Amino acid sequence: MPFRHIRAQLAIVFAKIYYFMSSQPPNPSVLTLFPDSTLEDSVRTWCGNAVVAENVGYARHAQVLSIVHSKSNNGKNHEDIMFEVNIDGRTSWVLTDRNAGGRDGTSSHSPSPSDSHADLTASLSSNVAYDCVVVPAYGKHIAINSWINNDPVVVCTIKIHPDTPLSLAKLAGLLPLISARAKLYNPMSKQCYWYARAIYKSIRKKYPTSEVTMGEAYSKRGKHAKVLLVPCHVLKEDLKFIEESWSARILEISKVETISQV
Numbered sequence: 001m002p003f004r005h006i007r008a009q010l011a012i013v014f015a016k017i018y019y020f021m022s023s024q025p026p027n028p029s030v031l032t033l034f035p036d037s038t039l040e041d042s043v044r045t046w047c048g049n050a051v052v053a054e055n056v057g058y059a060r061h062a063q064v065l066s067i068v069h070s071k072s073n074n075g076k077n078h079e080d081i082m083f084e085v086n087i088d089g090r091t092s093w094v095l096t097d098r099n100a101g102g103r104d105g106t107s108s109h110s111p112s113p114s115d116s117h118a119d120l121t122a123s124l125s126s127n128v129a130y131d132c133v134v135v136p137a138y139g140k141h142i143a144i145n146s147w148i149n150n151d152p153v154v155v156c157t158i159k160i161h162p163d164t165p166l167s168l169a170k171l172a173g174l175l176p177l178i179s180a181r182a183k184l185y186n187p188m189s190k191q192c193y194w195y196a197r198a199i200y201k202s203i204r205k206k207y208p209t210s211e212v213t214m215g216e217a218y219s220k221r222g223k224h225a226k227v228l229l230v231p232c233h234v235l236k237e238d239l240k241f242i243e244e245s246w247s248a249r250i251l252e253i254s255k256v257e258t259i260s261q262v
Contacts, residue, residue: 033059033168034092034139038147043096043175046133050172057258059169062087067158069200071217072150077224079155079196080148085139085168092139095148096175098195099130100185129185131195133175154215158200161209173249174202177242193222193232201234202242 033050050059065084072078080097136143145152160166178198182190204210222232 034087034135036137038137038143039135040132043131043133043179046135047172047176051169051253051256053257053259056169056253056256057260059172060167062092062168064160064166064168064171065091066160067200067203069155069157069196069215069221070152071155071220073153073217074151076150078150079192079221080152081196081199082144083171087139090139091141093136093141093144094139095134095136095144096195096199097132097134098185098190098192099132100127100187100191101130127185129179129183129190129195131175131179153217155196155217155221156200156215157213158203158207159211159213160207161211164207164209166203166207169253170246170250173253174242174246175199177245177249178202181238181242187230189231191230191232193230194234197222197232198234198238198242201239202246205239205243206246 033046033055039046049055063086065086068082068084070080070082078097080095083094083096085092085094134144134147136147178195181198182194184190204212222230224230
């Protein structure tokens with residue numbers, strides 16, 4: 001077993017000890033949204049669960065500190081987004097990305113676009129995109145790195161200003177809207193590059209005071225094999241639609257009663 005996998009398992013063990021021996025046991029919602037084993041679910045399902053009565057109070061309390069746009073460095077050229085979330089003084093992580101179809105539980109994240117230039121140009125056919133949320137065991141960063149196994153390199157990081165907080169509940173309102181804006185996966189336009197960029201641009205547009213730091217892979221974003229630029233432009237009308245819909249969705253979520261209120 002690779003050393004990083006052993007480290008991931010040890011991190012999970014210590015997280016379990018911390019949670020269950022704490023003088024202040026976690027809200028049951030913690031174990032629903034950040035379970036003790038790594039969870040993968042569709043964006044629609046996980047985000048929907050985050051804003052139901054049982055979880056919405058907790059999701060409103062949890063705050064997104066930063067958004068990390070990453071690119072794989074192992075030949076797959078895949079891009080994803082990770083969120084650093086503060087939960088009662090603890091840091092947990094959530095990943096979201098787009099793939100062509102689902103995952104069988106044994107394969108790694110599918111390349112996006114395909115592995116070769118020939119595959120890229122061979123077909124413009126689309127299929128239903130699989131936009132997912134991956135939550136590592138107890139939100140541990142090392143566990144998610146072990147799960148995705150793609151040697152990520154940072155493209156850029158957005159740090160949310162504390163004066164304009166982004167709650168987990170608000171984030172749960174955004175991701176399904178972006179998925180719905182492009183339901184079909186197309187390797188030449190609506191692939192993982194587009195999905196990551198749409199999230200990045202939507203958050204930057206709504207939180208203009210956030211701080212952006214360019215990473216090692218910034219010049220490689222939206223590129224296949226580090227040099228082949230792949231179409232992944234997010235249209236202005238898409239961003240306008242997402243912004244307006246997100247504001248409306250945040251209002252809807254704010255009206256959801258918690259389980260105690262019910």
